[in-house]
Amino acid sequence: MxxxxxxxxxxxxxxxxxxxxxxxxxxxxxxxxxxxxxxxxxxxxxxxxxxxxxxxxxxxxxxxxxxxxxxxxxxxxxxxxxxxxxxxxxxxxxxxxxxxxxxxxxxxxxxxxxxxxxxxxxxxxxxxxxxxxxxxxxxxxxxxxxxxxxxxxxxxxxxxxxxxxxxxxxxxxxxxxxxxxxxxxxxxYRMHENQNHKINNDSVDKVLLKIPKWFEILDDFYKRNNLYYSHSLHLAFFMEHEPFQLRYLSMPLNEEQKKYLHPIIKTFVLKNILPFLISADEKKLSTSFTYFINSKDSVQFDGFYRRLKLKYKIRLFLVRFIPVSKIRKKMREQVRNEIKLNVF
Incomplete structure (x- = not known):
C-alpha cells in the first residue's frame, strides 16, 4: 500500500x-x-x-x-x-x-x-x-x-x-x-435488475453456504484483537442484523434452508457472544432475535414470529378506533417503533 x-x-x-x-x-x-x-x-x-x-x-x-x-x-x-x-x-x-x-x-x-x-x-x-x-x-x-x-x-x-x-x-x-x-x-443508489441483492435472492443456497465463512472471519478477528469481552454487544447487533434479519427473515428461504441456517446462527451466538454479554446488554437485543437464539429449531421460531407479527397487526388495527386524534397518532407511532425494534 x-x-x-x-x-x-x-x-x-x-x-x-x-x-x-x-x-x-x-x-x-x-x-x-x-x-x-x-x-x-x-x-x-x-x-x-x-x-x-x-x-x-x-x-x-x-x-x-x-x-x-x-x-x-x-x-x-x-x-x-x-x-x-x-x-x-x-x-x-x-x-x-x-x-x-x-x-x-x-x-x-x-x-x-x-x-x-x-x-x-x-x-x-x-x-x-x-x-x-x-x-x-x-x-x-x-x-x-x-x-x-x-x-x-x-x-x-x-x-x-x-x-x-x-x-x-x-x-x-x-x-x-x-x-x-x-x-x-x-x-x-441506482435500482436495476442486475444488482447483487437481487442476484443473491436468486442464489440462496450459494449465499447460505458462505455464512459459516463469515463466522470464521469474525471469530478470528475477535480473538486476534481480544475483543470478545469489550465488543460482544457490537458483535451481537451484527448477528442480529446481517445473518438473522437480512438473511433468515428477508431472503426467500424454504423450510430446509431455514433448518440449515437456524442452528448455525444459534450455535455461534451461544458459543461466542452470550458468554461475554452482560444481562443489561442482552436486553438491548430484539424480542424476535432473543427468541430465535433460545428456540429449539426453525419451526418453533417461525410459529412464534407469525404470532408476533399478528399481534402487532391487530394492535395497529385497534389504534384506528381511538377517538382522540392526538392520542391515536401517538399510539400508532409507538406501535410502529415497537415493530421496527422487534419485528423488522
Whole structure:
C-alpha cells in the first residue's frame, strides 16, 4: 500500500464489472465534485462488455484517473487492489452503477478533518443508525488512509458476497471510537435488475453456504484483537442484523434452508457472544432475535414470529378506533417503533 500523498485528499475506488450502461454517469459524477484534489481508481474486474473501453477513454482525458485491469476475481479483490494503488489522505469506495451529489466528497472531507476522524458515516439514513452502528455499506463511509494502513489485516474478504462490505466495516468500527457523521452527504443508489441483492435472492443456497465463512472471519478477528469481552454487544447487533434479519427473515428461504441456517446462527451466538454479554446488554437485543437464539429449531421460531407479527397487526388495527386524534397518532407511532425494534 502506498503512503498517502498530501496533494490528493480523497481516493475514490470504483470496482467495475459489466456496467457499460452506468459507468459513464458514475465517473462523471465524481469528476463534477466541488472537491478537485482527488483521484479516481477504476478497477476493471475482467469486464466482457464495453466497460473497460469507457474507462480507458476517461483515463486518457483526465490525469486524476487511474485504471487497473485484473482477471475476474470478484469485487473484494478489486477494492483491495485499488486500495493498494491509492495515494489519498482519505479513501472512499463507490459502486460503479451509482452517482454522488456534487458536494458529497467535500462535505465528508470537511467533517473528517474537523474531528480527525478515522471513519465518517455518510448520509442521513446511515447516520440515523447511531449509536448502534454495527456495519455499513461501502458507500456510507469515508475512511482515513492511515487508519487502514495501521490495520492492514482488515480488508474486504475474498470470495465473499454478499456481506463483504458488512464484514469489512464491522471490523473497522470495532477498532476505533473516532467516528464522525455527515448526514448531508447525498448518495444516489441506482435500482436495476442486475444488482447483487437481487442476484443473491436468486442464489440462496450459494449465499447460505458462505455464512459459516463469515463466522470464521469474525471469530478470528475477535480473538486476534481480544475483543470478545469489550465488543460482544457490537458483535451481537451484527448477528442480529446481517445473518438473522437480512438473511433468515428477508431472503426467500424454504423450510430446509431455514433448518440449515437456524442452528448455525444459534450455535455461534451461544458459543461466542452470550458468554461475554452482560444481562443489561442482552436486553438491548430484539424480542424476535432473543427468541430465535433460545428456540429449539426453525419451526418453533417461525410459529412464534407469525404470532408476533399478528399481534402487532391487530394492535395497529385497534389504534384506528381511538377517538382522540392526538392520542391515536401517538399510539400508532409507538406501535410502529415497537415493530421496527422487534419485528423488522
Amino acid at each position: 502506498k503512503i498517502a500523498n498530501s496533494n490528493i485528499l480523497i481516493s475514490v475506488i470504483i470496482p467495475v464489472y459489466n456496467v457499460e450502461n452506468f459507468i459513464e454517469e458514475t465517473i462523471e459524477s465524481v469528476l463534477l465534485q466541488s472537491l478537485k484534489n482527488i483521484e479516481i481508481i477504476l478497477v476493471d474486474d475482467g469486464s466482457i462488455d464495453k466497460s473497460l473501453m469507457i474507462c480507458e477513454q476517461f483515463s486518457q482525458k483526465d490525469s486524476r484517473i487511474k485504471l487497473l485491469r485484473q482477471k475476474n476475481s470478484g469485487v473484494s479483490n478489486a477494492r483491495n487492489n485499488g486500495l493498494e494503488l491509492a495515494e489519498g489522505e482519505y479513501i472512499f469506495f463507490m459502486d460503479s452503477d451509482d452517482t454522488i451529489d456534487s458536494e458529497f466528497l467535500k462535505s465528508s472531507y470537511e467533517v473528517a478533518k474537523t474531528g480527525n476522524f478515522d471513519i465518517v458515516i455518510i448520509g442521513e439514513y446511515c447516520c440515523s443508525w447511531l449509536p448502534n452502528v454495527t456495519a455499513l455499506p461501502t458507500w456510507a463511509q469515508l475512511l482515513k488512509h492511515d487508519f487502514l494502513i495501521k490495520h492492514s489485516d482488515v480488508r474486504f474478504p475474498a470470495n465473499i458476497q454478499p456481506c463483504e462490505d458488512g464484514l469489512f466495516s464491522h471490523q473497522l468500527l470495532a477498532l476505533t471510537k473516532r467516528i464522525g457523521t455527515n448526514p448531508a452527504g447525498v448518495y444516489h
